[in-house]
Amino acid sequence: MCAAVYAARNGADVTIIEKNTQLGKKLSMTGNGRCNISNLDMNEKRYNAAAEKRMKEWLSVYGVLDVIRFMRSLGIVVKSEDGYLYPVSGQATTVVDAFKNELGRLGVEVIYGEQAKSINVLDDTLDEPGNERYLVITNQNSYEADRVIIATGGLSGAKTTMSTGDGYYICKKLGLTIKDTYPALVGFKADPDEIMPENGVRCTANISFLLGTEVIAKEYGELQLTKDGISGIPVMQASGKVVKFLAEGKPIYASINFFPDYDDDDYAGLTKEMMRLRDDRSLEEFLNGIHNSQINEMIIRRTKMSRTMKMKNISESMVQSIFENYRNYKLKLADTNGYQQSQVTSGGVSLGDIRDDMTIVSNNGIFVVGELVDVDGRCGGYNLQWAFTSGAIAGTVASI
Template sequence: MRDIAIIGGGASGLVAAITAARLGAKVTIFERQNRIGKKILVTGNGRCNITNIDMGAERFHTASKKDCYQPVVSKNVETTLAFFKTLGIERLIEKTKVYPASEQASSVVDVLRMEVERLGIEVLVDTKVTKLKPEGVKWNVLTEANDKYTFERIIVATGGLAAPQLGCDETGYSLLKALGHHQVPTLPTLVHIVSPTKYCKMMQGMRFKSEVSILVEGTKVRTERGEVLFTEDGLSGPPIFQLSRIAADSFAKKQACEIHMDFMPEATKEDLVATIYERIGNGAHKTIEELFIGWLNKRAVMAIIKQADVGSPVAPCENLDYEMVEALAEAMKKLVFEVKGTRGFKFAQATVGGITLDEVNLETMESLKAPGLYITGEVLDVDGDCGGYNLQWAWSTGLVAGESVLQN
């Protein structure tokens, strides 16, 4: 029976542990927190967005030229869902997102924990690993309490830096760099974008469905659609989360970055000009602000009027000339927000950067620097889009490593 140590009791570590134990390994999990699976509990707003049936390589990002999608191809969505079905999780599909039918992230943690117990996997909680030391064909695991354990194989599944309040820290990077691995600089992603633009505070608390584009040094990089939430210090919501990786990277590189928001993505600017003139014709007695009542949210209207620079919002709308009408239509199609990075790791769902993939065999997840050592999940330099992709990376790499540690 092969002795396997799993460093980290999160998503990828638990799946790796269960997979290895099912194949006959004797497995021990080292978890720094007082219980396993804490971060899983907050995924999908407490519902656990297990995966996404709209899976593709374009959903994953890395600084490496390696094909980071390889483990996801090896252990794909159906493999993952089949694994969870053996544990008792039935699927619920909303559009392309997959949740447990119970709609409770706690269900996912519960079934993983029950399987860990059933398989007799030892779990050492409140145990921080401080060093991994190879000794011949064995590995020594040293802890903060000065305890030493010996294993034949090690899987490092310590996670990234997102949500430090749930136990995420630099531990995994430190352990692996001490063994010769290199780290790509880390940044928060799937997080709120910070903007000093005054429109954010004006529309604080408002939600608005729109098309959002992010531009770096004047070049459009990515566009998303969905509901945007305006906050005192910036922008949030699913489309903003998808763009946050670019915002964080551009801010780190000191590049000029903007968000352009289109409140009317289905209409052309010419369509909007025509509609404004029609509304003026039907209500020439109204002010500029009143002209938009019943069409747009009032606080959005104030931001549009300010950007269009057409004068006082209480001025008669019949005084608008063509250039003013065109400016209003342009602002509706492109309200501009300056970007000053993102909120920090405390608010992020995932981590950009990590241990470079160039030093990992993606067919097995084994280290190319230290034979007998395997690396999974978010500690690696891979981050996925919002919508279950980061969990799929964790499940896939955990499944691959859990099988590979039993191979000679």
């Protein structure tokens, strides 16, 4: 939609082929229905390592201020919440509606309910490099075009959004390299043998992800623990660095520190205090003053202590073992929660096949943008920023 608006504003005659019966289904679900459009803390480090260098250049061409200006041009006023940008309306659907209005005003034709399948270069234009024409073949028709922008998205939220990864097949047929894809910005299932809370619990924690003993990602924030696994912003933020190893069957552990503000001295102090306060209370009663009852229950079960044991009978090594678990609650991860629960796709069309103007290296008239490309950002508006950046560049260049 962004590419179409830019191309049409430059005077191009634009047609969108949309598989769904509506435009912007995924956009309407973003930010818990509030649409986190972008972020004032914008830089290339917020994206996957493979994309950082290219993102620096792309963001210098079309960055967060350009998105704010573009939104304003669509009639959307944007506000910042600690740097996270949202429409003031607080409704993602207003952004989708603004796009639809602008596309209508610009005379962009939208063909609904047709699935693009492949793109062919028209034979009689093959010997005119730079001036080729294309045939976009759908499940029902074929359409001729001077330029084609492939913006079919990735696989995140596939079942509800109709973004089912078709673009990977289209691009593969064009000879492009597709980097292996994984769900990212996603929660994880814990190994079934792990001790987890019976009911869901949220808490602020530090969480590290380990490949064997090597720390591969570290985050802080509000963690969600369920009886099946872990999620929440810090888990999603780290997921991009973890999913590949998990898919390869490597042993991945999450280590949770339930007292994120405590250093070694604080822990030692707490242990001492606990020893000093030992009395007739049960272990369960005692721990209820220390942390959330569901987290305490996990720790009691893991240390195999009796919840009814009197505190006065507890040894110093037992107390140390309890605090070691608050500090380093290690969980083996079994899998991600899958594409449907993910917010972005890691992997996709290789950046090596994409030029700075978003055309593919093998052809000047075919562009690839958005989630389909091997670019994925952190939570916080970075993925929509990428969709807008790549869409704006492609739409502008395609209309020249």
